[in-house]
Amino acid sequence: MARIESLSILLDPTGQEFLQELYDGVIDNIQKRGISFLLKNKELSGDPEAGSVEAKRFANAKSDSYGTARTGGAGKKIKAKPVNVAINIDQEIVEEIEAKDIKLYGVDGLLERRARNHEKTLIRELERAFFVEAANNSTAISTIETDSAKILEALIQQLETTQNEYVDGVDRDMLSVVMNTSEYGKIRDFLDRDVNNSNVDTAAEEFGIFHGVKVYSSIYLPSNTKTIAMIEGAVAQPALIRPYKPERIQLSEAYAVSMFYYYGTKAVTPDLICKVPA
Numbered sequence: 001m002a003r004i005e006s007l008s009i010l011l012d013p014t015g016q017e018f019l020q021e022l023y024d025g026v027i028d029n030i031q032k033r034g035i036s037f038l039l040k041n042k043e044l045s046g047d048p049e050a051g052s053v054e055a056k057r058f059a060n061a062k063s064d065s066y067g068t069a070r071t072g073g074a075g076k077k078i079k080a081k082p083v084n085v086a087i088n089i090d091q092e093i094v095e096e097i098e099a100k101d102i103k104l105y106g107v108d109g110l111l112e113r114r115a116r117n118h119e120k121t122l123i124r125e126l127e128r129a130f131f132v133e134a135a136n137n138s139t140a141i142s143t144i145e146t147d148s149a150k151i152l153e154a155l156i157q158q159l160e161t162t163q164n165e166y167v168d169g170v171d172r173d174m175l176s177v178v179m180n181t182s183e184y185g186k187i188r189d190f191l192d193r194d195v196n197n198s199n200v201d202t203a204a205e206e207f208g209i210f211h212g213v214k215v216y217s218s219i220y221l222p223s224n225t226k227t228i229a230m231i232e233g234a235v236a237q238p239a240l241i242r243p244y245k246p247e248r249i250q251l252s253e254a255y256a257v258s259m260f261y262y263y264g265t266k267a268v269t270p271d272l273i274c275k276v277p278a
Helices: 013-033 035-039 066-072 099-136 148-160 179-193
Strands: 052-057 081-084 089-098 176-177 211-219 225-231 239-241 256-264 272-278
Touching: 081 099, 081 176, 081 211, 099 225, 099 239, 099 256, 099 272, 148 179, 148 211, 148 225, 148 272, 176 179, 211 256
Parallel strands: 176 211
Antiparallel strands: 052 081, 089 256, 176 225, 225 272, 239 256
16 A cells, blocks of 8 residues: 555645655765765855855965064964855756556655656756866866876876965875776776786776775766866865655646755866866
8 A cells, every 4th residue: 555545645744744755865865876975075154045155275384484473473364265156056846746647656656756766867967067067177187198097097196296375285095086987997997907906806897996096987977078086075066955845736636746956066176176088
């Protein structure tokens, strides 16, 4: 028997609780499954409801000779660069559910099916926006290498050795690489064919780590980019996701089940994003 047996109780407290439970499950699954959710900047300040949030980059401290602050009567001001991230993309998923469909599938099964589909739709959209922003605000690799494994190592080194007023080199355990399926397959073949290492499982789909750097495969990189390397937190993508709202459609036996979401995507540290162009 379906957990909710008829359309008439979709709008009562029991129905609302079930829809909220489905919604919570969607958010939880998105957090776990999207690569961008593992990599995005989570240190944001401000109220997303106001339409934007802010990330800050703090410059490295510089030493002076002992007594400099005492002579000058003050220490140095902490230099911070604010990066405003506007939540400027407004989206919706609105679908109708007919009474006859409820009879065929039951509310329980039908809503769960649609919730899973909405989850995948939202993941795809956020992933594409995340990697487009990263690719558009990255530095293309400069190397003479032609072998895929050597290009990947050169890409990692280019990011690893970054130096400016905010960065003085980057530890490899802070880096992540995302490759399109073709490039990922080439590295997988390299590990299968050329690496004589008992720790490499040639039967596994994922190899996880390459020379100390986390590696992911994604179908959502833009077509002009083979590989992106970035520090974790290089791109911010705040999102507001609203729960499902069942509403009776006038003069019908159908209900509308909707999800509204709002997000923005912004590169916070473009100097710490490198790519291999296609």
